[in-house]
Amino acid sequence: MLANYHTHTFRCQHAGGEDREYVECAIKHGMKVLGMSDHCPWVYGDGYVSGIRMTPDQVDDYFYSFERLRREYADDITIYIGFEAEYVPELMEEQNKLLADYPVDYMILGQHFIGKESDGVYTGASDSSEERLRRYVDLIIAGVEEKGYSYVAHPDLINFSGAEEIYKVHMGRLCLFLKERGIPVEINMLGLIDGRNYPSERFLRIAGDIGNTAIIGCDAHSPESLIDTMHMDMCREYAKRCGLELVDYLPGLGVK
Ligand SMILES: [Zn+2]
Ligand SMILES: [Zn+2]
Numbered sequence: 001m002l003a004n005y006h007t008h009t010f011r012c013q014h015a016g017g018e019d020r021e022y023v024e025c026a027i028k029h030g031m032k033v034l035g036m037s038d039h040c041p042w043v044y045g046d047g048y049v050s051g052i053r054m055t056p057d058q059v060d061d062y063f064y065s066f067e068r069l070r071r072e073y074a075d076d077i078t079i080y081i082g083f084e085a086e087y088v089p090e091l092m093e094e095q096n097k098l099l100a101d102y103p104v105d106y107m108i109l110g111q112h113f114i115g116k117e118s119d120g121v122y123t124g125a126s127d128s129s130e131e132r133l134r135r136y137v138d139l140i141i142a143g144v145e146e147k148g149y150s151y152v153a154h155p156d157l158i159n160f161s162g163a164e165e166i167y168k169v170h171m172g173r174l175c176l177f178l179k180e181r182g183i184p185v186e187i188n189m190l191g192l193i194d195g196r197n198y199p200s201e202r203f204l205r206i207a208g209d210i211g212n213t214a215i216i217g218c219d220a221h222s223p224e225s226l227i228d229t230m231h232m233d234m235c236r237e238y239a240k241r242c243g244l245e246l247v248d249y250l251p252g253l254g255v256k
Contacts, residue, residue, distance in 0.1 A: 001232055002248040005035030006084065006108060006153055006186070006217030011054035011062060012039040014221060019065045021223035023073055029227045032255045033078045036066050037108050037153075040083035043094035048118040056098055063102055078256045080105035084153055087143025088116055106253055108217075109143050110153035111136060124197055128162035130170075137170045141177050150250050152178065153217060154188040156203035164202075171203055175210040184247050185212050187235045189228070190219035199238060208243030215247050 007022055008015040015038075026034040039053035049055070054062060063081060070079040082105050085095070114121050114135055123136060136158045143149060155174060160167050178185060185207045191198040207214065216235040218225045239246050249255075 001029065001031060001216060001218075003031060003033035003035070003250075003253075004218045004220065004226060005033075005037060005080070005082075005106070005150065005215070005250055005253065006188075007034060007036050007038075007220045007226070008084075009036065009038045009062065011058050013051055013053070016221065017223040019069060022220065022226065023069050023077065023079065025223040025226040027073065027076045029229070031077060031226065033080065033249060033253065034226075035080040035082060035106065035253065036062075037082050037084040037106075038062060040085035040095065040107070041098065042088070042091050042117070043098055044091070044116075044118065045094065046118070050117055052117070059098065059102060078254075080253055082106040082108065082150075084108045084110045086111050086113055086117075087139050087147065088113075089142070091116065092147070106150040106250070107147060108151050108153050109140060109149035111140055111143075111157065114139070123157045124159050126159045126161045126197075128160065130162060130166050133158060133160045133162070133166065133170050137174045140174060144177070144181065144183070150253065151183050151186060151215065153186055153219065154191055154198045155185050156198040156200035159197045167202070168206060171206050172210065175207045175212050179210055179212050182251060184215040184250075185244070186217040187214050187238055187244075188217050188219050189225070189231050189235050190221065192234060192238070193228075193231050199235070201238070201242065204238060204242035204244060212244060213247045214239050214244040215250070
């Protein structure tokens with residue numbers, strides 16, 4: 001892989017390794033671009049504390065650390081600093097305020113929850129509700145329109161167990177939207193390694209039929225994930241099987 005835009009750090013409380021190790025592994029693999037996209041903090045305002053993302057007061061250190069590494073390794077790799085976040089309309093204003101003072105290079109949209117995390121409905125839980133599926137797709141479309149996320153992490157996270165035709169209608173709608181925007185669908189390597197419900201062949205085939213492009217996202221929660229060529233190759237095979245053309249770089253986030 002020449003670029004990976006889906007990379008976490010220890011700050012999210014469920015990833016390991018040092019910041020420097022992520023950069024060094026990416027260089028070792030031969031990547032030209034490393035995009036940092038750790039789980040973005042929310043300002044909840046109700047005292048809720050998330051166990052799966054950095055806290056608002058860790059944002060300083062996140063930027064400080066990767067800006068330093070960016071300078072140090074400038075001859076070897078281009079580093080972008082961003083976040084992976086859900087789109088939660090009622091919390092956006094506070095999050096925008098929190099990030100306003102930081103030079104955020106890009107954001108990726110990972111809709112892990114349909115509403116707020118504290119409401120506790122994980123998107124990957126199996127469910128046959130069309131209403132939930134519709135809401136998921138509507139949220140992603142609204143989020144990309146409002147905030148301009150660079151791509152959607154594991155777009156096939158939603159674990160719909162209802163009728164195939166209904167799945168096709170809504171996920172087809174999502175694929176068409178992404179295609180019109182020139183946004184590739186992610187083939188999520190972590191999901192593949194862990195045997196999760198994504199990457200989903202039924203989703204990627206819909207995307208292949210519609211003519212979407214795809215990008216491999218390591219979703220690295222450990223530095224070694226960035227040198228895991230075996231699973232990268234398996235993602236490549238996935239794309240081929242589903243008729244998806246892979247892109248290496250995201251628009252505007254190439255080698256500097
Ligand atoms: Zn994570
Ligand atoms: Zn992720």
